Amino acid sequence: MASSTYMGFDLSTQQLKAIVVDSGLKLLQEAKVDFDADFPHYGTSKGVLTNDAEHEIFAPVAMWLEALNLVLDRLKSLGVDFTSIKAISGAGMQHGVVFWTKEAEDIMRTLDASETLVKQLLLVKDSSEGTFSHEFSPNWQDASTQAQCDQFNAVLGGPEKLAEVTGSSAHHRFSGPQIMSFREKYPEKYANTARISLVSSWLASILLGKVAPIDRSDVGGMNLQDLQSGTWNQDLLTLVAGSKEGAADLHKKLGDVPTDGGASFGNISPYFTTRYGFPETCQIIPFTGDNPSTIIALPMRENEAIVSLGTSTTFLMSTSHYKPHPSYHFMPHPTTPGLYMFMLCYKNGGLAREQIRDTLNLNRNFLQPTTSTSWTTFNDLALSTPPLGQSTPSDPMRLGLYFPRPEIVPAVHAGLWRTHYSPLQNTLTTAPQGNPDNWTLPDNDARAILESQFLSIRLRSAPLVTTPSSHPDLPPQPSRIYLVGGGALNHAITNICGQVLGSAEGVYRLDVGSNACALGAAYKAVWGAGRRDGETFEAFVGARWREDGFVQRVADGYEEGVWERYGQAVGGLEMLEQEVVRLAGVGGQ
Ligand SMILES: Nc1ncnc2c1ncn2[C@@H]1O[C@H](COP(=O)(O)OP(=O)(O)O)[C@@H](O)[C@H]1O
């Protein structure tokens, strides 16, 4: 009999990825579906659709259904033996919600394995029939819910109080404000909604054949749960539902949240056993958010950090200290009670870097300037430019903010600002504007955008980092930084990340497969199905983890002199942000 294998999914902005590992955590196979490239008929760009007039960003649920069939077909053609898959878990981009009709579970129970999911589950347009009461899922980049966020921030007595209770102040993308906006905009569809899933629990539900509970960690991206007690906050439910009676109904729509992140939801649905050959006993282990799943792709220790360089940039730490603040997020840890995930999230990550790359390529007049996606010019310029554009430490520092989309941190409208900061006088010496003197455009942007992105992380993570225990002589900084996501493949990005943020033991890249969230999900499946009574995720994975095969050191991290110079620049960045918020007005997130 073949030995057991485990599957992990990641349903992210631009792709659905699936991987298979063995019980020793070894990666066996992986496959992906790229939404824009594989499904041009949905008309998405970078995985989403937009309604610019209302700042809405969303994705078609049907596209994800089609992707699930296709990614499994692809694994099959790679030779994956589905009969040995003992358990499945997964990750979904955070905050997005899917609305189910009351007919949904009946329809899911009676699926015909010879037909595709999309054909059988799709909404029957403008009626309550079908599985989904709304054909789209709001995306985390959506910025349409300012009015709802204002009420969220007010209802408990201010953004600080909301952050203390739910782990975050109100954010446009968070599920609570999104559900409230859905009820106000589409009251009939809301009334036709029997259940509400997050993206992660939605994918688990499809595989399970009934609506799966929301995950203990992903619930931290909703602005709805009291994280300390693990219960829905009644004032917030009442706000979203519009009345006290509505709050009880909303509670039913959301369901209860189990506390054990490893306890099986049950067996896989017969649709998948018949169509793909999964065993009837294959377990569905709770699916979590993509960021919580990323922190379990590595056995993280105190004072270590992950920088995830995907469509969004996120900075993640695992900590036992719950210190909520309106400008960042705390969420329950996906596997381990008593631990939390600290997170900073930036909307302008990979796509903002790509925009500078494309301008540079266009400017160099490459053979096919408009279609070149090569990072060579970007990297050469980033690495050949001195830190902060300074020839000597007394020169003004070049600092920029690159926000093609409204930003979360700081919460500000879209825009592009460049300036000079004098560390000696502690002032901005030129007004923030698009094109200042002594700034060679677009060449100087390559280094400046990377510095700006990492300086923002350094500014906001400072309260969380301590003196590395392995290097007690060094100033407070992460002991180690692990990079994951598409941008981690880029050596200019990895080097500049280490120079700005430090990292006593160096900068590492996760070197297993191409996707950390899917890997974390697969590890959770192995743990959920294989743990002994009371065995923690850390102990279980730690016993199977091999540093030499799983991570690679890609940059030095702390460089004496350079790190200190970036320390001065942090003050300049903070000043630039304040000035930009003053000029452009709060409006992002
Ligand atoms: N060599 C590279 N250098 C810089 N960025 C890269 C490189 N390869 C991929 N990327 C970036 O990675 C991003 C996708 O990363 P990924 O982790 O797959 O994202 P997501 O999970 O959000 O779909 C793209 O926006 C792309 O710009």
Ligand SMILES: O=C(CO)[C@@H](O)[C@H](O)COP(=O)(O)O
């Ligand atoms: O909004 C957040 C976190 O709060 C994003 O991190 C999303 O969870 C999706 O990120 P990608 O993996 O698609 O970059």
